[in-house]
Amino acid sequence: MELQFSYYLDRISKYSGYTAAILVVILSLLVAYDAGMRYLFSAGSIALQEVEWHLFDVIFLLGLTYALKHDKHVRVDIFFERYSPDTRSIVQILSMLLLVVPFSLLFLNDAFDMTYQSYMQHEVSSDPGGLTHRWLIKAMLVVAFVLLLLQAVSEVFKAYHRIENKTALIKTLVGVALVAALVYIAWFNRMAFWFDPVFLMFGLALVLLMAGFQVAFVFAGVALFFALITDEVGLGVLEMLPYRTYGIMGNVTLMAVPLFIFMGLILEKSKMAENLLSSMGKLFGQVRGGLAVSVVLVGAILAASTGIVGASVVMMSLIALPLMLKHHYSPALASGSIAASGTLGQLIPPSIVLIVLGDQMHLSVGDLFKAAVVPGLLLIILYIIYIVLIAYFNKEVAPAIVSDEPYAKVVKEAVKAIVPPLLLIGVVLGSIFAGIASPTESAAIGVLGGMVLAVYNRVFSFELLRYAAIETVKLTAMIFMILIGATAFSLVFNELGGGDMALQFFTGDLGDKWTFILIAMLVIFLLGFFIDFIEIAFVVVPILVPIVASFGIDPVWFAILIAMNLQASFLTPPFGFALFYLKGAAGNKVSTGAIYRGVVPFILLQVLALGIIVMFPELIYLFGE
DSSP: OHHHHHHHHHHHHHHHHHHHHHHHHHHHHHHHHHHHHHHHHOOOOHHHHHHHHHHHHHHHHHHHHHHHHTTOSOBOOTTGGGSOHHHHHHHHHHIIIIIIHHHHHHHHHHHHHHHHHHHHTTOOOSSTTOOSOTHHHHHHHHHHHHHHHHHHHHHHHHHHHHOSOHHHHHHHHHHHHHHHHHHHHHHHTTOOOSSOHHHHHHHHHHHHHHHTOBHHHHHHHHHHHHHHHOTTTOGGGGGGHHHHHHHHHTOTGGGHHHHHHHHHHHHHTTTHHHHHHHHHHHHHTTSTTHHHHHHHHHHHHHHHHTOOHHHHHHHHHHHHHHHHHHTTOOHHHHHHHHHHHHGGGGTSSSOHHHHHHHHHTTOOHHHHHHHHHHHHHHHHHHHHHHHHHHHHHOTTTSOOOOOOSOHHHHHHHHHHHHHHHHHHHHHHHHHHHTTSSOHHHHHHHHHHHHHHHHHHTTOOOHHHHHHHHHHHHHHHHHHHHHHHHHHHHHHHHHHTTHHHHHHHIIIIIIOOHHHHHHHHHHHHHHHTTTSOHHHIIIIIHHHHHHHHHHHTOOHHHHHHHHHHHHHHHTTOTTTOHHHHHHHHHHTTSSOHHHHHHHHHHHHHHHHHHHHHHHHOGGGGGTTOO
């Protein structure tokens, strides 16, 4: 009976996701059309621009429930993947009952009040020519969290049905109830905290993250818990959350996120990577280390076109790794060069990391894109120098490949494979750097360019478009749910005095700019071992922003240091995400030990590049301020 009910709830989420996927395509076309009309015919429309950001809102809000249905809300799976099926199901039930349901109910209450107030005031756009009935888009917050609540109920039913040992679940729930009773007794008697609640917040969040609970819901649930148990905060602080979320919904900069993801996923399926790797491999393969060099160059091109680390690493693992091993490349060098090259998308524009950092640090995304060019090129050059040197001194690590194919024909094929994606990159990034178009508009043009490339490679189809749009909805929803959860966490954290405590520690107790930079980079590097860049950007970076301002540190330079640091975190054993992607795609072709040995030199090269940018900050402005 419960499974049948769950089936109907899942269908609601399914159609919500499909609706959002259709809107992704419509949004891309509308933004491209709007940009074309404005720049070619000087014909703009405020109403059309507001329709665009309303579509963007609906996409990620409807996607929240769809992502939950497909378990796409990211979790730290260090221990979770080792759990038994029963334990995983129990964690899922606890996540829904203790985190998702309470937070959704609280959010719904406040979002409904906000929507009702907008309706009663007949709120309209503040811009002349804008849309009326502003309450409709605010009501989407209510709809989204009602759907999320229903899907949470469905997840509980499904997880309960999967559990074979129901006794374990009962014992767990009894244990949770006892802990809750003890916390209530302590709160009722106004017992003092043994530790500062700021540290307890981070401690509880870290424990839940490591236990395998979904990241976004951990931050949201922990915020709600500490708002409840600390009298100086109270639930009133979270009444502002729907208004903060509405501010996110109106952020035009963040609209670039789903569009760049959509562009990258179209290119992922367009056989661009396959053609590039094949052609570049032949072009450089006759030189010792040439295959690994071609992997670095292809990784750079993929980074500048798709920007999706997981997709780049997996594609190169499936295509390049067997070829490198077949030609007797060292498994360590092969896997290390693939993992390192695949993570270049974290830094090289158009990087999602830079878009998120730009939003969180209140910086121009275009300025960050320009500033990241030289650090990205520096990494590529260091990687190639390392590969060439190790191949020169150890001939067996990366042997040359003998080919009977005429080299002129190889060059012709390579040019044919390289020119189209380079043209697309030039149009997308060139329009941003020249100030002709915003990142959002350039991303929409990039989507159209990706479709043209797919047609050029004769792989464009409805199925390709469907896959890219649906995956865009899942990834976008995951990112923005983390942002909502992190916003709730920050509200409570700052109300508890956490921001003031951090500012006092660095400016008063330490009082030294370079000590702050060193500690901040070390903390981000260590956090990167365990959690994804999105959580770091949304939770840690806002704490650092006022400290950066108080020391008078160049925020663009500091943002680039963070981006480089986050890129290194993708490679750090044993929890680097790129290593998981590589091992998952490679299977038994390479051992985990070989992967770890392979990435260590590249991590050191990233630290060296970070040091160079620290010592010579003016390098980031070579492409203009």
